[in-house]
Amino acid sequence: MVQQEYIHKIGKTAELAGISVHTLRMYEKEGLIIPFQKESKQRRYSEKDVERILCIRKAINDDKMNIEGIRRLLSLIPCWKITDCPENRRKKCEAFHSSSKPCWQTDCKNGNDCVNCTVYRDFCSGESVKNKLKELLE
Amino acid sequence: MVQQEYIHKIGKTAELAGISVHTLRMYEKEGLIIPFQKESKQRRYSEKDVERILCIRKAINDDKMNIEGIRRLLSLIPCWKITDCPENRRKKCEAFHSSSKPCWQTDCKNGNDCVNCTVYRDFCSGESVKNKLKELLE
DNA sequence: AAAAGTTGATAGTGAATAATATCAGGTTTT
DNA sequence: AAAACCTGATATTATTCACTATCAACTTTT
Numbered sequence: 001m002v003q004q005e006y007i008h009k010i011g012k013t014a015e016l017a018g019i020s021v022h023t024l025r026m027y028e029k030e031g032l033i034i035p036f037q038k039e040s041k042q043r044r045y046s047e048k049d050v051e052r053i054l055c056i057r058k059a060i061n062d063d064k065m066n067i068e069g070i071r072r073l074l075s076l077i078p079c080w081k082i083t084d085c086p087e088n089r090r091k092k093c094e095a096f097h098s099s100s101k102p103c104w105q106t107d108c109k110n111g112n113d114c115v116n117c118t119v120y121r122d123f124c125s126g127e128s129v130k131n132k133l134k135e136l137l138e
Numbered sequence: 139m140v141q142q143e144y145i146h147k148i149g150k151t152a153e154l155a156g157i158s159v160h161t162l163r164m165y166e167k168e169g170l171i172i173p174f175q176k177e178s179k180q181r182r183y184s185e186k187d188v189e190r191i192l193c194i195r196k197a198i199n200d201d202k203m204n205i206e207g208i209r210r211l212l213s214l215i216p217c218w219k220i221t222d223c224p225e226n227r228r229k230k231c232e233a234f235h236s237s238s239k240p241c242w243q244t245d246c247k248n249g250n251d252c253v254n255c256t257v258y259r260d261f262c263s264g265e266s267v268k269n270k271l272k273e274l275l276e
Numbered sequence: 277a278a279a280a281g282t283t284g285a286t287a288g289t290g291a292a293t294a295a296t297a298t299c300a301g302g303t304t305t306t
Numbered sequence: 307a308a309a310a311c312c313t314g315a316t317a318t319t320a321t322t323c324a325c326t327a328t329c330a331a332c333t334t335t336t
Contacts (some may be wrong), residue, residue, distance in 0.1 A: 064206045
């Protein structure tokens with residue numbers, strides 16, 4: 001369905017983002033990005049993914065945050081509110097309780113594919129999270 | 139009024155927190171803590187301040203966040219909602235717009251003394267911020 | 277008057293971090 | 307069949323980070 005947006009292979013993506021392939025896989029292991037993966041396990045990235053990677057690099061290189069800090073900041077995204085996660089599901093959901101991992105690194109009980117989930121897709125910086133809070137808190 | 143709780147001088151506080159006096163002043167310059175200051179400019183710390191310092195040290199030593207990350211995480215506290223900051227005041231307030239500095243490091247238009255403000259006092263970790271978000275988002 | 281505090285420098289240290297590189301053995305894509 | 311990918315190591319690098327230490331000149335507390 002949305003698969004056609006995932007056009008870049010990892011080598012091209014790394015080139016576009018100005019980093020090495022290894023670093024890209026590292027960001028993934030650290031929970032900062034989720035690529036689309038084909039059945040063959042090969043990764044594919046969209047233009048939006050490239051933007052996200054650049055956003056993360058900005059946080060690291062310009063803002064001087066470390067990866068742990070970025071991950072914990074993203075862990076504050078109120079996924080339960082954004083996805084309207086019902087109370088009984090929240091209770092059991094690691095994502096709701098954790099402040100050390102973003103929801104897409106947990107056992108999120110919302111059946112969505114995180115790659116296409118708005119909670120993952122729409123946030124990569126403190127600014128984007130804060131803006132969402134302003135919206136949600138009226 | 140609340141001044142009697144600020145009982146420790148900087149040397150004693152550093153000792154209680156297990157760090158050097160210099161590091162304590164560094165945390166202050168970095169925007170992580172605000173000590174009470176007498177007219178003579180000498181700093182005084184409460185027991186709660188000591189706890190806050192230990193909380194910050196936990197984030198650094200155990201969680202491996204860096205100071206920039208902690209500051210930016212604290213910048214997400216929805217001060218405007220907590221203090222019921224009216225719309226016209228928000229507009230002009232740096233704290234409302236910034237995601238790089240906590241409100242107590244900005245020109246917050248709420249006339250409160252930040253040392254005694256709940257926005258400063260009640261939050262020192264991602265967990266405490268997330269818990270507040272849960273409360274405010276119903 | 278001595279001890280502890282103040283601001284504002286400057287310098288140094290050890291550990292951690294982000295990132296690159298490379299190897300191996302295998303699979304997928306082109 | 308060659309190029310690019312995969313997982314999973316290991317090693318190395320340069321930089322940054324948090325922190326300590328020390329100096330100076332001055333002020334406050336005890």
